[in-house]
Amino acid sequence: MAIEGQLGGNVALDNIEHARQALARSDLAQALFHVSSALATDPTNREWRALIDQVLSKAPDPMVFVRPDEAKADFITAATRGYVLAWKKQHAEAIATVAEVAAVRPDCAYLAWARDWAQQPGVVQSIPLDVITGRIVPSVLRAVTSVSAPCSESDPRRKNCEAAVDLLGALYGAHPQEAFVIFAIGVALRRVARFDQAIQYAGYAFQLKNDWNTCIGLASALRDAKRVDEAVQYYRHAYSMRPDEIAALLDVGDTYLGASRWDEAIAAYRDVLAKDGKQAWASASILYAEHKKTGAPDVREQLWRMADGNGRASDLLMDLFGDKPYFTWLPGAGDSTAHAARDIIAQLTRKPPPPTGLGIDIPLTYMEAPSALAAFQLWTKAQGWMQVGIAAKVEGVQQPDPRSPKAQVDFQLWAFDDKVPRPNTPAPDPRVHAAIAEIAKTPYCLPMWQPLAQALAAQMGPAWMNQLLCAMVHPPPLPSPRHDPLIWVQKCQVAAALVIAYLDATPWESSQRRRTLWSIAFGPTDWVCDAAIVAMGWLAAHDASVREDVEGVFAQLEKIIPQQGFTCWEYPLVNVWKNLGGHPREMVEKLAQWKLRCESQKVEFAEEKHGGLTLEQYAELSALRDAILMKQGGGAGSAIMAAMGGGAQPELAALCKRFGIPAPMSAAAARVPGWDQRINADGALQKRFFDLTARFQLKQSGVDANSHEGRVAQQIRGGAFDVESAKQNQMAAAQAMAAGEGGDADPTVFPGQKLAKLSDYVGLMKQMQGGDFNGALKKYGLDMGSYMQASQAWGIKLASDPMLNAKFGKMMTG
Known part of the structure; x- marks a missing residue:
């Protein structure tokens, strides 16, 4: 998160500069927009707050800029509205507003504003009690309980927790007998590791209002202070108040578990199971406690095998092995093809296809991983719907060409008929399918997969290398029609790559396994590249003799990531490289920033075409055409004359040539009938066309559509000018x-x-x-x-x- 702050730093400084420029030209609306955008990254910045104060001081009525009925109701606008309300001395509404924003965005320290306002003389006394208990305190609690106690000082939510303590303290000063406020103070104090004070306030709240909530609050404060036996006593007392609820009994088990008192934790969870034999939290927690107590591998395996259907087991397993994407859990594929396939599967699940069959085209801007299409085919086969198919209609090819190897390789797993992929291997021996499926059926966790892969590799030997490669592009059938085919294919490919990683025992640099994984990684772009990267990274993380070479491979791959489109193996590459650990500080920062950039990518679909032009291209053509006709006085007559060869005809003919459309007679007026018909028939498409045309008209006028002037122009055109x-x-x-x-x-x-x-x-x-x-x-x-x-x-x-x-x-x- 600190790196994310650094990434936002330059943007924030740019916003401050834009705010100062806007203030200089008295554009208070833009100045407020930019300074509030900067403050969203650091609401406590005194210099930036001074700038927002300067902007507000020049406005006769600054509320005009943050009206609640505006279409743009994002969290920054809402927080700025709170700031303006405080400027106008409407402190009750101001504090409630920013508290509600903090509840939604606890990582933005807006409660620091509320704290400053509440500490001004007379402010808290002016806030009605129903606003305090009905809006402010509940919102503050939602903000601080978004993080467990204690909150790390490096966590961006820590600043809100610290501000919450002071804000609630000010409210307590005005209402010293209000149990809800006192209870909330105890909750906030636990987040900032002030446990002794948290116990005092929680105990006072319990005295004032002896109920289940305040009892749980006191028990939790005692637990966080490591006063385990006292905490258990109060949790059991809370349970006696509501014997039909087992939450307090689970808290007893969790308290003992957090104190590493394994036997008592197991006994407490068994009390829960005695009341609810299917309680998943307790079942997983017992296995975790037994493993921590004994270190028994079979118990850990039980916990692991439970993880797919039990969120608590998954969390506890991650506690054992760490939160490492692609090592301890598997992120889903990010291709637009995969997203489209998932949507189609959801639609067909709700409404099965007709008996006559169904063919679905997925338009793509650029080439993507063929495995997404293979996964969909596995799913339709499992449903018995072989008459249903999808195809990727690809518009362009990025560079380097993802269909070609990225370096010299020994083989290619995919071949292409122009832009249509096909496996470049025969189907594997069914025994390989069965063996890989046995691994892939288990929860994804490489620490647990490693011994399975090693055992299978030893059983197979290098002679089975080619069969494993075949299985990567001909994955095993789905275990059941309900299985997620996309995740299944990913799991099978990683399982196969992991077996390959252990398939021969020769030194890494001269081994067949290195050359094979290299050839997969540098072959045509596909999820199989992801799998090879994961397998090599896993080896590098556990074998120092392999690491230097693998990091060199990763560095080579980094250099050849296409600038256009989505590259499926980029996100695995940065995560696996990051998982290796032990990097210099500069590398840590680089990988963190790279990871954030990947996570902010959006997949794009290609647009339809008429006359060889996309809608955007036709909008540009139309803007240029209208400018040419305007020279002749405009109107239908100019277009007719142009079509007949007069007036603007030579310029329009040249324009048609530039855009690659024929220019005889009527086409000389630079129109594409196919697009005109679509635009006239579809209101939404028509609006988009007019917006695009206006953007190109602005460009002709020397105005950047993405600039402030461009946005104002769009507001004027759309009737939204303020x-x-x-x-x-x-x-x-x-x-x-x-x-x-x-x-x-x-x-x-x-x-x-x-x-x-x-x-x-x-x-x-x-x-x-x-x-x-x-x-x-x-x-x-x-x-x-x-x-x-x-x-x-x-x-x-x-x-x-x-x-x-x-x-x-x-x-x-x-």
Whole structure:
């Protein structure tokens, strides 16, 4: 999480710079947006809070910028609303609001704001008790209980826990007899490891209100303080209050378990099973305690085999082996093909396909792993639906080409007929299927899979290498129709790769197993590459003589990750490399940042095409076409003339050629009938087309659609321009100009353009207002098309820059 903060650091500083620039032009709405975005990364930053105070001080009514009815109701806007409420001295609503935000985002230290406000004289006394007990305290409890006690000082939620102690303490000062507030203080104190005080407050709450909740609160405080026997006493007392609930009995077992008092823990969990023989938490916990007590491998194996259907067993197993993706648990595949296959499976499960069959195309922007398609085929076969199939319709191929080996290899597991994959091996011996399936049926955990893989490798020997490779692209059948086919294929491939990793005993560098895993990893991109990376990483983590070579392999793979599209083996690569541990600090940071980048990737699907163009390409063509027609005066007549070979025809013909569409007669008007029909028939598609066209029109006008000006233009076009915020900005700009803070009275806004300076645009406007429209265009070297572009660009600039707009108004009236 510290690395994530560093990743956000540069973005936060950029936001602060944007906020200062917006404040300089009196664009208070944008200034507030950027500074509040920065504060989301560190709400305690005093310099940034001073900047937000400066922004609010210039606004006649800052509530305009954070109205609750806005469509954008994200957590940052909600927190900023709380800040503005406090600025307006509406502290009850302000503290309740930021507490509710902290409950949703406990990693953002917004409770620090509430703490500061609550410590101001008279504030807590002004908050009604029903707001305290009904909104503030419940939200604070949700925030602090998102983490177990004690919260690590490196955990980003720690700051909220610390602020919660002070905030609740201030509320307690105003209401010293309110048991709920006192109870909450004890909960918060446990998170910051102030256990003695936590016990005092929890005990006081229990005295004031002797019920199940306060009793559990006191027991938990005693448990966290390692006062085990006293904690058990109060948990048992809580159970006597509600004998129909076994939660307190489970707490007894957990308390003994946390104290490594294994026999007492086992006895307590058996008390639970005596009341509920199927209680999964207690069953798993007993096995864990017995293993910790005896170290018996068979008990650990029972816990492991329980893990697939028992969340408690899975958590306890991770406690034994650590939280290491691809080593102790298996992340799902991230390909868009896999996501689409999973959606299709869900739909077909709800509504089976027709007897005549079903063919489904998955449009993809780039090539992806063939194994996702193979997994879907396994599933349809298990359902008896061989007439159902999916196919990937791939638009482009990234570089390096994922269909080709990434280095010199001994074999390729996949072959391709253009963009259609097929296994490049025959099906394996059924005995290999059976052996790999026996491993894959068990819960994924390489510490437990290793002895199974080693035993199978010893039984098979190197002669079975090719059969194992065949099984990687011809996975075993699903154990049952209910099995997840995507996870199954992943598990089978890793199991096969792990067996290969132990298949010969020769030194690693000269071994057949190294060459085989190398060839899989550097072969055509697929989940089999993931499996080879996992197997090599597992060996490197447990054999120092292998590590240097494997890290060299990983470094080579890192260098050839395509920049476009999704690469299935990238996320396994960074996680497995990270799992090796023992890295220098710089490498730790690099891997952490890389991992976060992978987790933020989004898969994209290709769009349909008509006339060889995607919707985005047709929108660009349309924007350019309209600009050409505008030079001829616009309207249907220009398009007809162009189609007949007159007027704009030569330019439109060149435009058609550029976009690869034929240009005889009607097509010379640069239209694609297929797209026109689709756009007219589909309202949602039509809206998207108009949005895309407007973005390209902005680009022609010199405005970046992703910039502040571009966003303002989109707001204006969509009818979402915030008039009230604009009024606030104009008032602030007028005040700044009156105070001599306006800067250059005639700024250059579009350097190098025909209307570069503000005075140029004002001169054009004044001459046009005098009735000399054509003379004004001629004076500034404009035609109708270039005027429309310049006018749009200036209009957007003035709408997005209140200070510039104020100067424009002053110059127009001067």
